[in-house]
Amino acid sequence: MAKTEQTVAELLLEQLSLYGVKRIYGVVGDATIGFIDALAKQDQIQFITTKHESTAAFMASAEAKLTGGLGVCTATMGPGATNLLNGLGDAHADRAPVLALTGQAPTDKYGTATPQFINQQDLVKPFVAYSENLTNPDAAADLLEKAVATSLRQRAVTHLSVPKDLFMAESKKKARPLAKAIQGTTVFTTESLEKAASIMKSAKRPMILAGSGAAGTAEELQKLAASWGAGILASLGGKGLIEESAPLMLQGIGEGGNPFAAELFKEADVVLLAGTTWWPEGHVPTNAQVIQIDPHFNQVEKNIPVELGIVGTTEEVLPLLNEHLEGFSRSDDWVSRCQEVKEKWARQNEEEGNSEGYPIHPSRIIRALDKTVAPDAILALDTGDNTVWxxxxxxxxxxxxxxxxxxxxxxxGLPAAMTAKLIHPDKQVVAIVGDGGLQMVLADLMTAIRYGLDITVVVLNNESLQMEKDKIDVMGTKDIGTDLTNPDFVKLAEACGWKGFRPESDAELESVLEEALQTSGPSLVDIPTAQVFFPETE
Structure with a gap:
């Protein structure tokens, strides 16, 4: 007799496939055997097995950030679930929609002293908008729908735990697509933005701070900057939205940004935040009127002194603001000061990028990457000195x-690069990492080999946790533990099946990078890096 019912695991996978999920990242564990069995029997969703659950969660977070869709990770109960937390924290902090599916103790052992049991709903509470434990097979479809809808509509992390025995229990329910939600277009008229326009027209020293949410609005941003007489600064996520040559584009702000822009920014009297929640304390004005454009304004919890919030997208709002500012009499003196800051930094940036010496100055390394990576490459950044440089x-x-x-x-950095290559197999993908950050996920070099991922990892190897070392120096406290005991990264990469490279002088840096970037398969470039104090360390 033909089977008419699905197991919970089969149902979950079919439903996730209907939701557009292409990949699930995770590590196999005892409490998820039924889920793994179902994964092995289907081909709609690829299971990417990693060496550590934190890598799986990082990859799910990167998937959500790169696609705007749902990232999914899975792990067993107990230590498997706890290992996911770092990646879930990343997704939570950056509002990336991620679903974590974890195994749990069997229903007859739930809440007992059985090995690895912990109340997972309490465990994940700081990071998730919704978490539930499945108690009946026929509730699986409903719980999954609620979790995914919450993730996508709130740009949040959600979590479902499933007892081991329930994964293989049969459900009478059928998989169904996510209920369609019609996104009500926020109707803006020129009149509805009069308050914002009035504040903007009062400005003598206007500035625009743009982020990734302003993607696709470069032309409108430049038009607004020109008519309003505003300098444009970018968060790290907004880098590249506007060409460096744009007359009022001042580059980044905050740690690693244009070092001359912060003092100018502090003088701003009106600031427009376009698609960003970045507000770097110590680099921002204290008395400016702040207008923020964000489609999720009611969910923004960052400490920004916003006077007027506009709930909408930059694509909807900027053209209307441009209409309001037609004929605005901008301050030519302020424009001149913005252009002076732009030109001063351009000259210094060029000088820093030509620094000589071996081990190689970090600015020289970044300039070499600037020259060699593809114009449409995807850059996966780790956290540390490599980020700010x-x-x-x-x-x-x-x-x-x-x-x-x-x-x-x-x-x-490494997990994000692997995800980027899975999503965009035809794009050049480069991870820029520090030696400390890479060593936290070294085992997953093998994940790139397992899935044949043609990525390049560039290691700024200064044999230290340089960012922490710099902060310790600034505070005048005693240092211990910032020096690193490093392996030979080239030999280690080669032992893992990667191609390893190392420049022997600053003169051959570009040629070594080009060779690595053109190599088929995963490649790693170990660059001996000078221990340089970052000039803006606080």
Whole structure:
């Protein structure tokens, strides 16, 4: 007799496939054997098995950041679930929609002293908008739908735990697509933005701070900057949205940004935040009127002194603001000051990128990457000194970056690069990492080999946790533990099946990078890096 019912695991997978999920990242464990069995019997969703659950969660977070869709990770109960937390924290902090599916103790052992049991709903509570434990097979479809809808509509992390025995229990329910939600278009008229326009027209020293949420609005941003007389600054996620040559594009702000822009920014009297929640304390004005454009404004919890929030997208709002500002009498003196800051930094940036010596100055490394990576490459940044030097010296054009924004976890770069290559197999993908960050996920070099991922990892190897070392120096406290005991990264990469490279002088840096980037299969470039104090360390 033909089977008419599905197991819970089969149902979950079919439903996730209907939701558009292409990959699930995870590590096999005892409590998820039924789920793994169902994964092995289907081919709609690829199971990417990693060496550590934190890598799986990082990859799910990177998937959500790169696609805007749902990232999914899975792990067993107990230590498997706890190992996911770092990646879930990253997704939570950066509002990336991620679903974690974890195994749990069998129903007859739930809540007992059985090995590895912990109340997972309590465990994940700080990071999730919704978490539930399945108690009946026929509730699986409903719980999954609620979890996924919550993730996608709130840009949040959600979690379902499933007792081991229930994965293989049969459900009478059928998989169904996610209920369609019609996104009500926020109707803006020129009149509805009069309050915002009135504040903007009062400005003598206007500034625009743009982020990834302003993607696709470069032309409108430049038009607004020109008519309003505003300098444009970018968060790390907004790098490359506007060409460096744009007259009022001042580059980044905050650690690693244009070092001359912060003092100018502090003088701003009106600031427009376009598609960003970045507000770097110590680099921002204290008395400016702040207008923020964000489609999820009611969910923004960052400490930004916003006077007027506009709930909408930059694509909807900027054209209407441009209409309001037609004929606005901008301050030519302020425009001149913005242009002076732009030109001063351009000169210094060029000088820093030409630094000589071996081990190689970080600015020189970033400039070499600037010259050699593809114009449409995807850059996966780890957290550490490599991040701030990249932000400072990489003159981004059409490259896309993915990074750990507010969580700022080390170990993100390699997993994010692997995810980027899975999503965009035809794109050049480059991970820029520090030696400390890479060592947190070294085992997953083998994951790139397992799935044949043609990525390049560039290691800024200064044999230290340089960012922490710099902060300790600034505070005048005693240092212990910032020096690293490193392996030979080239030999280690080769032992894992990668191609390993190392420049022997600063003169051959570009040629070594080009060779690595053109190599088929995963490649790693170990660059002996000078221990340079980052100039803006606080």
């Amino acid at each position: 990249t932000n400072r010296n990489f003159r981004q054009t059409n490259q896309k970056t993915v990074f750990s924004g507010y969580w700022r976890t080390m170990g993100f």
